[in-house]
Amino acid sequence: MAGKLTALFEFELHGIGLPRRADLRASSGIGAVLVPGDPPQLSVDIDGMDEATARAEASRVAYKLYERLLLRFGVNVDYSVPPHIVRATFVPEAAQPSPPTTSVSATFTGNATITAAATAVISEGNLDALVHEVEVRLVTPESPTSAELYAAIDMHVVGLEARTKVVRFLVLYSALALAALFRYHDGRQERVDELLLAQNTALPVQPSPRNAQWDETLYTKLRNDLIHAEERGRDPASAMRAIEASVQEFQRDVALVLSHL
Numbered sequence: 001m002a003g004k005l006t007a008l009f010e011f012e013l014h015g016i017g018l019p020r021r022a023d024l025r026a027s028s029g030i031g032a033v034l035v036p037g038d039p040p041q042l043s044v045d046i047d048g049m050d051e052a053t054a055r056a057e058a059s060r061v062a063y064k065l066y067e068r069l070l071l072r073f074g075v076n077v078d079y080s081v082p083p084h085i086v087r088a089t090f091v092p093e094a095a096q097p098s099p100p101t102t103s104v105s106a107t108f109t110g111n112a113t114i115t116a117a118a119t120a121v122i123s124e125g126n127l128d129a130l131v132h133e134v135e136v137r138l139v140t141p142e143s144p145t146s147a148e149l150y151a152a153i154d155m156h157v158v159g160l161e162a163r164t165k166v167v168r169f170l171v172l173y174s175a176l177a178l179a180a181l182f183r184y185h186d187g188r189q190e191r192v193d194e195l196l197l198a199q200n201t202a203l204p205v206q207p208s209p210r211n212a213q214w215d216e217t218l219y220t221k222l223r224n225d226l227i228h229a230e231e232r233g234r235d236p237a238s239a240m241r242a243i244e245a246s247v248q249e250f251q252r253d254v255a256l257v258l259s260h261l
Contacts, residue, residue: 005054007088009042009062012081016073017121024131032065034131042083051090059083061138067153068134070160071259075252076120079163148182149261156258160251165244166226172254173223179257189224193217199256219250 017036024032032042042065044058062083070080122130142150152175159171173192180191196203196217205215216224226239 001092001094002048002050003054003090003092005044005046005049005051005058005088005090007044007046007055007058008086009044009058009083010039010086011042011062011066011083012039012079013066013069013073014078014080015076015119016069017119019121019124019127022127022131024135032061032131032134034127041086048093054090055088058088059085064138065134067157068130068137070157071153071255072126072130072133073120073122074156074160074255075248077160077251080157080160082157082161146182148178149258152176152178152182153258156254159254165247166240169243169247169250170223170226172250173219176254176257179261183261189216189220190214193220195257196253199260200253203253218246219253222246 018034019036021033021035024034042062044061046054046057049057066080066083070077155171155175155178159168159175162168162171176192176195177187177189180195181187183195184191193205193214193216196219197205204218206218206221208214208216208220210224222239222243226236226243
């Protein structure tokens with residue numbers, strides 16, 4: 001039976017702040033209001049669907065906002081926690097005072113300062129661009145031919161949810177391998193480096209000890225120094241420290257790569 005669902009989500013984006021509230025409207029009937037708060041909350045109202053379908057749609061709205069925030073502003077994320085439902089109510093159509101219309105609306109509350117670390121406040125222009133992107137993606141079907149890219153974006157989200165910097169680095173590097181598989185049908189490290197250098201031409205490179213014809217990027221070197229420590233000096237502790245020192249810049253470059261595919 002169709003009815004109205006109201007679901008309240010909470011999630012965390014440690015390190016990101018919002019400059020102001022922002023309205024979101026899409027032609028499909030999706031509406032949202034983005035407002036600074038702590039913790040971030042997303043209240044989603046859906047009319048004209050059965051409860052199971054409405055819950056699934058509400059979760060999709062929440063996750064898409066969360067995913068795109070991480071993709072656009074991941075360089076500033078200390079760590080994140082995915083959306084979860086705090087409460088939800090469903091009123092069947094017969095119990096409502098007037099017939100509902102099929103629509104989705106939401107109130108999205110973003111975070112202010114949520115950690116002791118410095119919080120990067122999103123610029124108003126970037127906030128407007130985010131809102132437009134979410135509006136478009138909520139009404140655009142995903143292409144089956146882009147499965148590797150969607151998986152890479154999902155891995156990017158998982159990586160930013162990791163609180164251990166080395167784990168985050170390795171997950172994000174794996175996301176790039178999937179992105180290379182999507183872009184070139186080849187997920188080898190040489191292709192990963194090609195994606196990285198296309199977005200960051202100043203990224204340091206040096207000859208690979210395993211392939212004299214290939215200059216590997218700093219990030220690939222850091223990855224291999226840890227994963228292949230037995231071949232590269234047998235010093236995994238040093239390799240981990242080097243990864244930790246570079247992980248924020250790596251987050252930035254991974255987000256740039258995924259955003260431009």
